[in-house]
Amino acid sequence: MNEIRVYLADLLHERSRYRTFPYAAGCVGAYAVHALAEKGQVVRLELFRDPALLLARMQEAPAAVVGFSNYIWNEYLNSAVAARIRGRHDAVLVAGGPNYPTQAKGTEEFWTRHGAFDFYIPHEGELAFAGLLEALLDVDMDADRLREGPLVPGCEYRAAGDVVRGPAIPKLRDLSVLPSPYLSGLMDPFFGTGHTPLTQARRGCPFRCTFCAEGLPYYNTLGHRPLEQFRAELDYIGAHMVADAPLHLADANFGMYRQDLEFCDAIAATQARFGWPRAIEVSTGKNHKERVVEAGRRVNNAFRFLAALQTTDPQSLRNIRRDNVAEASLLDAAAEAHVVGQRSYSELILGLPGDTLESHLAGVRTCMAAGIDRIQQYPLIILPGTEMEEPEYRARFGLRTHFRPLPHCFGFFQDRAETVASTEISEIVVETDSLPHADYVRARQFQLSVELFYNDGYLDEIRRFLQGRGLAIFDFVTACHERALRDHALLSLYRELALAVDAELWKDALACREALATPEALRDYVEGRAVPYENSLGTLKARGVLEFSDPIHRVALAAGLDRLPTRYHEPYVELVEFSRLRRTALTANDDRLEACFHFAFDQWLSTGCKGLPRALANRKECTIRFWHDAGQQREICAGNDIEDPNLRALKIVFPNFISTPERLFRHCEARA
Secondary structure: OEEEEEEEEOOOOOOOOOOEOOHHHHHHHHHHHHHHHOOOEEEEEEEEOOHHHHHHHHHHOOOOEEEEEOOOOOHHHHHHHHHHHHHHOOOEEEEEOOOOOOOHHHHHHHHHHOOOOOEEEOOOOHHHHHHHHHHHHHOOOOHHHHHHOOOOOOOEEEEOOEEEEOOOOOOOOEHHHOOOOOOOOOOHHHOOOOOEOEEOOEEOOOOOOOOOHHHOHHHHOOEEOOHHHHHHHHHHHHOOOOOOOOEEEOOOOEOOOOOHHHHHHHHHHHHHHHOOOOOEEOOEOOOOHHHHHHHHHHOOOOEOEEEEEEOOOHHHHHHOOOOOOOHHHHHHHHHHHHHOOOOEEEEEEEOOOOOOHHHHHHHHHHHHHOOOOEEEEEEOEOOOOOHHHOHHHHHHHOOEEEEEEEEEEEEEEEEOOEEEEEEEEEEEEEEOOOOOHHHHHHHHHHHHHHHHHOHHHOOHHHHHHHHHOOOOHHHHHHHHHHHHOOOOOOHHHHHHHHHHHHHOOEOOHHHHHHHOOOHHHHHHHHOOOOOOOOOOHHHHHHHHHHHOHHHHHHHHHHHHHHHOOHHHHHHHHHHHHHHHHHHOOOOOOOOOEEEEEOOOHHHHHHOOOOOOOHHHOOOOOEEEEEEOOHHHHHHHHHHHOOOOHHHHHHHHHOOOOOOOHHHHOOEEEEOO
16 A cells, blocks of 8 residues: 655744644644545655754655645744755645735745745645645656646646646535544644644634635635534543643634534533633634623633724724624623623724724723723734735725734744744734824834733722722723823833834835844844844733833822822722732742731622722721732742743743733732
8 A cells, every 4th residue: 555754734933822733734634644545545644833843854754745834923934944845855845824815916926935835725725735645646746747737726836937726626614524633643742742722613704804814705605513523522632631721712703603502512511521621712703792602601601702893993894894793792792791700802903994093092992991801902914815915905095014023923943953043024004094103103002001001900909999980991091001101110111112113113024034034133133132122012011010010000009099089099099009019029929928908908809809899998907918829939930030031021921822910919818
């Protein structure tokens, strides 16, 4: 029986925070093994996340075909590794995934940048990749011969100097034909390695958002997965996992469909059997939000409710083909989610066509008024293969862009004795006809204030106290923002962000790549010698939590006192101090802090700070002590030995992207 060796890579940069199992590559590989076995062909398939391991494995046991899952977060890493394989081995190199342009000029530029690849599969890869393997076997794995013959279905490639496109393969509606990469055993090497499992209940998205690759008509056709396979897969994963590891679902609108409730019941059964997953990372549905809330309830509130607004401006919503998403329904359902104990978050994008600084801030106000726990704000990235990428669309709204490294998607890998630098480049909108660049910078700075004074309940006791007295939390955050820009300590963070916004921008992608092409140049960038690293709100938030708790509370104190009636000043002053002591010096894990208070903040905290706090009634002076427990101390120690202050802050505050700083806050108790 014939046998070929195939490697599939879904590569990650060393600094990447999204270390999930290589699910997409696993699905492609599982189907290829199955489809070719039916024809008497054995495929020895291995999956890779680490570029150094892939290169070493190619040296040890070269594969006939190497495939790369291509996304915005690993495009240039893929290309760098593929070029090294091309220089040493006679292997067919294939890339695939949604990060691929649709315009003729864009595809030409792609093949010029990434000439090491032989074939590209721009859409779903299972049928196309298996067919490509069969076609290669028919020509003795000679890619040149194959490109000279009939067009290869589902593939694009260069032939006679031109980019040609093979016949399209219809998108799968019935996913039961695809074997599970977990049940096939392909994912076994990734258990216990720090990666977290990723799977999917349904493929595709019915919405036509102009900024999203899934907004193209191809992805509007939904693919449905068998419930029984999903259930078996979850139980297989659950038997290998520890309870605190999250589950990631790749669905674009989970919970929006009636059948999703059955998938939730399957997850709940796995939770009951294995105590896993306690947390689920997923993008929830944009309509039928009452069903999404019910979905969250059925999985024991394991995922955050997502109110994916992007913008609340009516004209901007029409400009991005998103006016069929009901804003009021999203926000009402977010409030309902709170009632049943679910946390919520929303997404806003800065720089959408037609948006202004005022309309962007109005969106933030709307989210805060609805009680959204986390307001995730992103710059607008022009993604290959989207309607927004088209020149006519850019010109229509005056989208002016620059290029920058994609946060956390850069680093080094080893190839034999050589250290290789690799950086992903993103094209971001920094100005439009409705948003001058100066307003773009102001909005970015306000986003930092949202991170420091609002998101993840960082000042939760303070927020609830103010809201209980009828104050709008947006007005409080705005006041904090204005004071932070005048605070001698916090101003350094805001200046760093403002400098980085411009200093970290290049006018074209080539200049950006060349500036960071060598290990020395990239190291200068990482360590802040080239530009003020880094233009990442997550990094600055983490540093703020660790290094700037005292000035954050100083600003919050002044902003609250300005707005509260005099009769509330005394409890508010003590409450801010109570909050500060729970959050100050989070990395000092061996200390015990205590202070005297006249109000029972510890009792109010034990109720979840719900309602108007009767416990805040004046009482006899009492000493409250604050401490870290043994588990917190172990977690803090694990990150204290990291020298890079940015990495250290991220490792401690956000070790993964479902963590919040709250888990590091000190416990408190009134001393008898």
